[in-house]
Amino acid sequence: MATKPNQRPLTTVTDNLPLQALIKESQQRVEKMLSHWLPAENILPEELHAAMRYSVLNGGKRVRAVLVYMVGEALDIAPEALDGPACAVEIIHAYSLIHDDLPAMDDDDLRRGKPTCHRRFDEATAVLAGDALHSLAFHILAHDPAIQSSDHKRLQMVTCLAQAIGSRGMAGGQAIDLASEGKTLTLAELENMHIHKTGALIRASVELATLSGDCPLSHQKALDKYAKCIGLSFQIRDDILDIEADTETLGKPQGADIARDKSTYPSLLGMSESKRWANELHQDATQAIDIIGEKSEPLSWLSSYIIERGH
Numbered sequence: 001m002a003t004k005p006n007q008r009p010l011t012t013v014t015d016n017l018p019l020q021a022l023i024k025e026s027q028q029r030v031e032k033m034l035s036h037w038l039p040a041e042n043i044l045p046e047e048l049h050a051a052m053r054y055s056v057l058n059g060g061k062r063v064r065a066v067l068v069y070m071v072g073e074a075l076d077i078a079p080e081a082l083d084g085p086a087c088a089v090e091i092i093h094a095y096s097l098i099h100d101d102l103p104a105m106d107d108d109d110l111r112r113g114k115p116t117c118h119r120r121f122d123e124a125t126a127v128l129a130g131d132a133l134h135s136l137a138f139h140i141l142a143h144d145p146a147i148q149s150s151d152h153k154r155l156q157m158v159t160c161l162a163q164a165i166g167s168r169g170m171a172g173g174q175a176i177d178l179a180s181e182g183k184t185l186t187l188a189e190l191e192n193m194h195i196h197k198t199g200a201l202i203r204a205s206v207e208l209a210t211l212s213g214d215c216p217l218s219h220q221k222a223l224d225k226y227a228k229c230i231g232l233s234f235q236i237r238d239d240i241l242d243i244e245a246d247t248e249t250l251g252k253p254q255g256a257d258i259a260r261d262k263s264t265y266p267s268l269l270g271m272s273e274s275k276r277w278a279n280e281l282h283q284d285a286t287q288a289i290d291i292i293g294e295k296s297e298p299l300s301w302l303s304s305y306i307i308e309r310g311h
Contacts, residue, residue, distance in 0.1 A: 019301040022073075023066055030065040030090060031057070033083045037091075038141055051121045051129035052136075056094040059112045063234070063306070064205045070302055071209035071223060076296045084144030085157065085208035089138040089201060094166055095133035096201075099128050100174065108256070137161065141208075142184050160211065164204035172196025177262070185263040191232065198238075199231030222291045226299065229285035233307050236278040239264040240271065242308065278307040280308040 003130040034056055039049040062267070065086035072082040104125065108116050115197040118126035141147070141157050163169055173196030181195065206227040210220050242256060243266055258267075267273040285303045289296040 004044055007276075016301055016304075019305060022070065022298055023061075023305070026066040026086075027062045029069070029079065029083070030086045033087050034090060037087055037136065047121065047125055048128055048132060051117055052133055054120060055098050055117045056091060058114055058262075059280055060090075060112060061309075062090060063302075064093055064201060067202065067205045067227075067230075067302065068209045070298045071206050071211065074289075074292050074299055075210065075213050075215050075219065076295075077209065077213035079129070080146045081148050081212045082209060084140050084147045085205075085212060087139050088161060089205045089208065091133050091137040091140070092170075093201060094095040094229065095130040095137070096165070096170060096174075096239075098130040105174070105178065106256070106260070114124065120145065132259050134165075136185065147212065149212060157208055157211050160207050164200040169196055169200035169204075173200065180263060182261045183263065185268070185269055190263050190265065190268060194232065195228075196237045199228065202231040202234060203227040212262050219292055220230055222288050226285045229281045230303050230306055232278040233278045233281035233285070233303070236265045236274055236281070237307050237309055239266055240278075243271070260287040282307050 035053075038053050038056060041050045041053060043049055068082050068086040068089060069079060070279075071077075072079065097111060098117045100106050101111055102118055109119055110116060114120070116126075117129055121129075138158060138161065141154065141161065147154060165171060165176075173193055176193045177197055180189075185193070203224065206223050206301075207220075210223060240290075242258070242264065258264075265277070269277065282303045285298075286300040289299055
């Protein structure tokens with residue numbers, strides 16, 4: 001495929017001090033707010049609350065929360081108005097990982113380098129912790145006093161997140177994934193699965209940020225295209241890391257997708273073509289948000305960061 005005009009070079013993540021500072025600031029901010037919203041371990045039922053805190057506060061790059069804050073930065077939205085949406089998407093992500101790791105799903109023992117929730121506690125507690133986190137995310141969107149949007153926009157936020165994680169979003173993608181083990185998917189089928197399983201919550205992260213302030217329709221459309229592109233590039237990079245990275249770097253068993261006989265982008269396209277496509281998606285993402293101007297630069301950096309992870 002021919003090189004596109006006006007391509008932006010990949011930002012080298014380790015050398016990008018402004019990006020590192022923005023990511024760290026966003027991570028620290030959302031960690032503080034997550035701890036605020038999560039029930040304390042000494043509140044009944046203690047074991048359930050301990051499992052919830054263990055699963056949410058056990059590390060992670062907080063890419064979805066960072067995305068919320070960076071979209072807000074591009075749109076001049078105060079960080080305080082974004083804390084609730086950032087916490088909601090991270091809590092939903094944590095709930096999905098708890099359930100994905102269960103014996104009935106992927107049956108994983110490690111997550112972020114630590115025992116998975118059902119290994120650290122027990123299977124029943126893990127199921128309940130996921131359920132409770134799911135509920136907490138919507139409670140935050142409905143009740144966070146720092147969200148200054150109108151009641152109509154707050155309802156739109158709740159609807160956005162609900163659609164992103166239901167049968168036509170994340171849960172549906174996981175169902176397709178489970179049904180696809182041992183099968184060779186077409187590229188279109190694989191992309192459809194990950195649009196739902198991974199991409200839907202990333203798109204929701206962007207939309208929740210746009211709903212937190214006044215965002216022109218043209219910017220909404222540009223940011224949604226950006227979100228679609230980075231959602232897919234995020235999954236391609238995950239598939240690559242499952243092969244190239246070690247267990248310590250991944251925080252979960254290396255080669256898990258191969259062991260489960262799952263279709264991945266490298267298995268269908270090869271490694272070099274998968275990397276080329278991830279880079280092309282980065283170019284599409286950054287070009288989509290040119291309309292925002294210079295304030296979109298951190299979002300361009302974040303797109304680079306997504307496909308450079310693990311280097």
